[in-house]
Amino acid sequence: MHELSIAREIVNIALRKGEEAGASRIESVRVRIGEFTAVEPDCLRLYFGALTEGTLADGAALKAEIVPLRAVCPACDQPFTPEALCFRCPGCGSPDISITSGRELYVESIEVT
Amino acid sequence: MEIQVVARIMEANDLLAQEVRGILGANGVTAFNIMGTPGSGKTSVIERLFAALQGQVRIAAIEGDIATSLDAERLSTLGIETVQVNTGGECHLDAGMVKTAIAKLDLQSVDLLVIENVGNLVCPAEFDIGESKKVMVISVPEGDDKVQKYPLMFRLADAIVINKIDLMPYVDFNRVNFHVCLADLNPNAPIFEISCSTGENLDELTEWVRAVVSGAR
Numbered sequence: 001m002h003e004l005s006i007a008r009e010i011v012n013i014a015l016r017k018g019e020e021a022g023a024s025r026i027e028s029v030r031v032r033i034g035e036f037t038a039v040e041p042d043c044l045r046l047y048f049g050a051l052t053e054g055t056l057a058d059g060a061a062l063k064a065e066i067v068p069l070r071a072v073c074p075a076c077d078q079p080f081t082p083e084a085l086c087f088r089c090p091g092c093g094s095p096d097i098s099i100t101s102g103r104e105l106y107v108e109s110i111e112v113t
Numbered sequence: 114m115e116i117q118v119v120a121r122i123m124e125a126n127d128l129l130a131q132e133v134r135g136i137l138g139a140n141g142v143t144a145f146n147i148m149g150t151p152g153s154g155k156t157s158v159i160e161r162l163f164a165a166l167q168g169q170v171r172i173a174a175i176e177g178d179i180a181t182s183l184d185a186e187r188l189s190t191l192g193i194e195t196v197q198v199n200t201g202g203e204c205h206l207d208a209g210m211v212k213t214a215i216a217k218l219d220l221q222s223v224d225l226l227v228i229e230n231v232g233n234l235v236c237p238a239e240f241d242i243g244e245s246k247k248v249m250v251i252s253v254p255e256g257d258d259k260v261q262k263y264p265l266m267f268r269l270a271d272a273i274v275i276n277k278i279d280l281m282p283y284v285d286f287n288r289v290n291f292h293v294c295l296a297d298l299n300p301n302a303p304i305f306e307i308s309c310s311t312g313e314n315l316d317e318l319t320e321w322v323r324a325v326v327s328g329a330r
Contacts, residue, residue: 107122
């Protein structure tokens with residue numbers, strides 16, 4: 001239920017941007033959610049719906065794009081997808097890899113009228 | 114009309130976490146974010162560390178709980194300066210709560226601030242609270258499958274404590290599976306198998322804590 005705090009931040013950001021743009025209504029909010037985050041999009045939508053009631057974004061759709069988990073081994077310069085929760089380079093077995101995507105939590109854009 | 118935003122959702126929290134980190138750093142304080150399941154022994158680990166490091170490392174605590182001040186009372190009884198934070202339903206601590214709590218502590222007289230998060234293996238993961246290290250505490254009766262079930266938290270941990278190893282003969286905990294999973298998921302985090310009841314292997318954990326704190330000084 002930490003999605004409540006996260007939904008609150010999304011709503012704050014969307015409302016601030018909508019107001020700055022002088023929008024009369026926010027139709028939708030597009031977010032990018034990494035696959036390897038502790039965020040459940042359906043849960044987020046539920047709170048988003050409740051938090052936007054009576055605001056500029058009342059009834060707005062929350063569109064979530066899920067960003068897949070990817071990593072790279074700096075030694076091999078080899079990008080890979082960690083499979084079965086194994087965060088070692090499939091080439092050299094090194095544990096010193098960097099996650100390149102999958103940890104995103106971003107508000108990308110808002111659709112306004 | 115579409116308006117590009119590209120704003121980090123966690124930015125407000127992360128800015129506060131940086132403030133906390135700055136305040137703690139300026140006072141030479143190392144901070145641990147203690148995360149783990151309810152009942153795994155997070156408070157007991159703090160009690161044991163306090164006893165083992167008395168006279169060497171000055172410890173203060175922040176106790177995060179949804180309700181009650183039971184844990185803060187436990188630690189205060191031992192003489193640990195403790196601030197209780199009640200999250201009022203929130204399942205995790207955030208940087209704002211910690212910023213308010215550290216204002217109540219005399220940080221000049223603290224070497225190590227242990228921040229006990231709300232017992233939970235999911236929610237605290239995304240919230241930076243300005244800590245130096247994330248320390249996870251789980252216990253043997255919970256089962257060895259927790260690594261696979263809650264991978265994010267295990268991946269983010271800087272150290273992992275398995276408590277209640279004295280119960281190993283009585284419960285179904287596949288130690289090999291636990292270590293094999295962790296070796297792939299988070300190969301760099303040290304793992305401490307301890308018992309707060311018997312004191313087994315607590316010296317290893319204490320040594321690690323001492324090294325982290327002295328490295329920050």
